[in-house]
Every structure is written in C-alpha cells, then in structure tokens.
Amino acid sequence: MTTKPMIKAVLLLIICTFFWGSGYPISKDALHEMNALSLVFWRFLIASSCLAIYLLVSRISLPRLPTSRWLLVIAISALGVGGFNLIVFTGLSYTNATNGALIMALSPLTTSLIGCVMLRSRPSITQCCSLLVSFVGVLLVITNGHFETLFSMEINYGDQLIFCGMLAWSAYTYFSQGISRWMPVIPYTCVGMLSGTLLVGLVCLLTPSIHPVSELLTSQAKYLVEILYIAIFGTVAGYLLWLDGVNHLGSAKASVFFNLVPIYAMLTSSLLGQAVTELQIIGIVVVILGLLLPRIVSFKRTHALEDISQQ
DSSP states (O other), X not given: OOHHHHHHHHHHHHHHHHHHHHHHHXXXXXXXXXXXXXXXXXXXXXXXXHHHXXXXXXXXXXXXXXXHHHHHHHHHHIIIIIIHHHHHHHHHTTSOHHHHHHHHTTHXXXXXXXXXXXXXXXXXXXXXXXXXXXXXXXXXXXXXTOTTHHHXXXXXXXXXXXXXXXXXXXXXXXXXXXXXXXXXXXXXXXXXXXXXXXXXXXXXXXXXXXXXXXXXXXXXXXXXXXXXXXXXXXXXXXXXXXXXXXXXXXXXXXXXXXXXXXXXXXXXXXXXXXXXXHHHHHHHHHHHHHHHHHHHHHHHHHXXXXXXXHO
C-alpha cells in the first residue's frame, strides 16, 4: 500500500472516531427526550434513506452474490449494526457517555483476539499484557474504583450491556474485513443500515410502550438536530469511513484508532456540561497505555533489529 492512500485512510479514521466519540454524549443528551429504541430506529431510517438515495443517484447497483454470501452479509450487518446499536443505546440509558466510550475502547484488542481464535493462533504475551492493562482501566471506571463489587456482581447494568455491544462490534469489524474483499463499501454499508432499520423497527413494533413517530413529533428542535447529527455523521459517515479504513489497513490496524473514541467522548461531554470525573480520566489513560503497549514493543523491536543490522 502506497503512502498517500495510507495517510488518507488514517485521516479518515481519525475523523470517523471523532464522529463516534462525540456521538456518545450527544446521544446521551438526546435520550432525555426520546426512548433509546426510538432514537436508534430514526438513526438508521435516516441513514439508510440517505445511502439508498445516493446509490440511486450514482447508479450503483448491488453486487450479484450467491445466497450463502448474502446470508452472511445480512447476519453480520444485523449483529454489527442493528444489534450493536440496540445494546449500546439501551446501555447509555443506564450509564454515562464516558463509561460507554471507555468500554468500547477494548474493541481493538478484542478484535485481535477474535482473529487469533478464527486463525487458530495463540495471542502473544504482549497482547495478553495489553488486554490485562486495558481491562484494569475499564474495571477501574465501571466499578468506581471499588474492585470488590466484581465479587457481588454489582456492576452498572448499562456498563454490562455496552460490554456485550463491544463484543458484537469487534466481531463485525473482523468479519467485515473479509466481506469487503468481494462487496464494495457503500452497498455493504447500505445493507447494514437497512438491516438495522428492519431489526430495530421490528423490536419497536413488538414493544407497546415505544412510539417512535409521536416521540419525534413532540421533540424539541435541539434534539432533532442531535438526531440528525447522530444519523448523518455518526452513522452514514462513521460507518463508511470505518469500513474504508478496515478495507485499506485491515481490521487489526484500523481498530487501533478506537483508542481516540473515549478521548473525543470525554471532551464533548465536557463541552455539553456532562460530568467527567478524575477516575474516568485515569481510566482512559490506563486503557490507552494498554492498547498502545503492543505498538511500543513492536517499535522497540524494530529499532533493535535496525541497530543490530547496522553493526
């Protein structure tokens, strides 16, 4: 891969993680006005409509694939788009935005571990140490520094949900790398958005207390703007940029950029007046150090080999 496409992919992933990081506190704010299921439904309905219009205007047709591959695309999309967002947005109703983004920061290492399982290879000692350090950082925040709560299973329900969502997202990232080899990014993203819309819409229909249309019509203008931001920037742009980065850099390298999500989430939370504690800041630092550990070790090994070769 040449330098220019790589730099472009890196820049787009940085923008992508900003959209996602800022999306957590904005979504948290919108949840004051709208139910989590309704918010996710409108998010995907707006996003899938935008992508469908783009495909029609650009005359981009869906690829001809065998039934088995279509089933795989729909299953992975339902898991990583509809399922992931249902779980995470529901979790945000019970926890704060910084916690949610921090737990999602475990995704890079989880994605790498899924790759090890699928390829039947053992994770390195560095990967294990990195996962352990990052996990300690997450536990520091979700237990509020009281690790004894792990033994009584009193961890916040919202944090538990977002942890499950993180696992779903990691699986989506890993399998999307393979799918992107035989399906273009934009049609794949559109199928994902449509799958998410149908899945969330079905759940809304089966839940009598959820009324997406009436909730939208009675929302204040501020919250409507937040929903549009989440749908257009946090969904359409975010997913397109993410899948493009995965396609160019691979799932392992692209997932590293998730390290930026909790930072952007914390900064946006502060701007919106949402509380950010010192413990959360410490947790973010610990998680990022853990996630960067494999890169630091790899960097030192490379320089050590260069020094040996020059002797």
